[in-house]
Amino acid sequence: MIRGEAWGPGATWTLEVFPALLGADDDPAVFVPRHHTVARAHREHAGLRLPRTGLVMESLIPSVLEQRITTGSAHYAWRCLLARYGEPPPGPAPQGMRVTPAPQVWRMIPSWEWHRAGVDRARATAILRACHRAPRLEEAAAMPLPDATARLQLIAGIGPWTAAETLQRTLGAPDALTLGDLHLPVQIGYALTGRHDGTDELMLQLLAPYPGQRHRAARLILLGGPLPDRRAHRAPHSRIAHL
Incomplete structure (x- = not known):
């Protein structure tokens, strides 16, 4: 059991949303691993929850x-x-x-x-x-x-x-996958294919088996690896998304 205390003008609101801040609104049970690496990370980090702040x-x-x-x-x-x-x-x-x-x-x-x-x-x-x-x-x-x-x-x-x-x-959005990042596509590509030349296009293909759950899949991959040494690869020359 988790106990929360709050002070100041936002105390009431904070206690009301406290469960969501700890991931109570998240539903990890709907996630189905489709890769060995993801399945292992899912087992090792079974308590992973995506928190929701409700603040933009x-x-x-x-x-x-x-x-x-x-x-x-x-x-x-x-x-x-x-x-x-x-x-x-x-x-x-x-x-x-x-x-x-x-x-x-x-x-x-x-x-x-x-x-x-x-x-x-x-x-x-x-x-x-x-x-x-x-x-x-x-x-x-x-x-x-x-x-x-x-x-x-x-x-x-x-x-x-x-x-x-x-x-x-x-939102604690399980499908809010980050595009246009310098490292994430390389990390996802290496973890699932062993390649060091990951791109957003390849990452989207690899995470296609996780509709509605691509951010959660990426988080699990980052937690469970294997991940390349950042010094061992160069960032892609092109990016499909503007920041």
Whole structure:
């Protein structure tokens, strides 16, 4: 049994959605492995659940920050911006922890602060566009995956990669497969075929036996391997999706 406690103005809401945050809305029982590698990972990680936050902007902004850069650089930008513009959380919390700013706060961040955090103009502009339309984007949390994806991509600078990365967390969507990633197609291709030249096209073919569950299949493959050494392959020259 898991016990939750919450503080501050969002406490009631947090406790209401607490089960979904832990993956209670997910239904992994419908997943049927079609590859030996996936079946093994499914057995070894039988407790895997896809959590659902129900919040769009809190997942969208960090997803935009992750575009075209390393994970470490994205984490640095997120940490810098939250440290300066986030608020301390109510109740007991680790020192230095911050609550994600509201859209109106993001909109007030001056250009030099984005630059100081290592965020280029294209990503900063995409975030500001999204914040101007935050209420409409938040509606995507109650939409089916295709409609939610289309809603997010109405914002210039948000493409299939960013939409999928956002909706994996917002909806707990088991089919929100990330396209246009530099590493994921190579990792999936290597795990299922032993090839090092994975592309989005090949990944889509390999995951075709998992309709409605392609993101879950990819997560299991990443958990169960085998995965190539990232230094041993080069990213594909072409990508079928815009970020």
